[in-house]
Amino acid sequence: MKLLPLYTSCILRQDALGAGTDITCDDKSCAMYRALSCDVSTSVVLTYPRLLPLHRLGHETAPALAPLRASMDKMNDQGVYLLENGVHMLIWVGSQAPAEFVRDVFGTPSPQQIDTRVCSLPQLDNPTNAAVRKVLDDAVRERRRAMRLEIVHQYDKREALFRRQLIEDAGLDGAAGYLQLLMETHKRVQGML
Known part of the structure; x- marks a missing residue:
């Protein structure tokens, strides 16, 4: 109740x-x-919707990645978060996201240089990239349906789509x-x- x-x-x-x-x-x-x-x-x-802090994958294993409450209060601009609801799969990238994490996952030197027009992550040869892609693949496998991946920058005009899911x-x-x-x-x- x-x-x-x-x-x-x-x-x-x-x-x-x-x-x-x-x-x-x-x-x-x-x-x-x-x-x-x-x-x-x-x-x-x-x-x-399920909200996962992807930036913690370097510190935790993927199965132990605990979901957060679907609220902006639980997020910060140093993070990278996956929000998925069985229809949408959105990755929100904070403006102050760690450069090392961004480079390992997206292949760019800064959060602002991530191409938001892509619908999949690049396959890079490092454990962080593999862990993030595994989380995305597991979500698709668990939902038994294709979900298009969208990347959203903090303060971008498309952030409204992400905030609507919180x-x-x-x-x-x-x-x-x-x-x-x-x-x-x-x-x-x-x-x-």
Whole structure:
């Protein structure tokens, strides 16, 4: 029951139910079909996307990489994060991401030089690149569907697509975040008692 407000907030912000004016009717019907036809494991990640701190792969092994709560508060500009929800696979690169990690994974000397038009990571001969690609391959294998990879820079205009998936935060369209919804629900319950 503790997670009921969180899942309610997540469901209300899904494209199938509460998308704003920026989504076409074709995209909305596709989201409805996807929500109604997916299995349990896919519906869980579709409802609450998985956020992984990829920059920690140098310090931890891939199976031990713990997901973070889907909130911008859990992220920082020194990190590189994977957000996947069974449909989208987005890599967010912070403006201050470690140059060594960026070079090993993306093959560029700085985060700002990463080409965001690519839909796959380059295959480089180092353990960090192999570990990141394994995490991406495992996500695709686990979801049993192809997910197009998109790379998003911090402060880029396409960052809105990434932020839209951070469902614990307030929505870009003014939708309440998880904490706001929880407080509002608590006040209504207290008012009924």
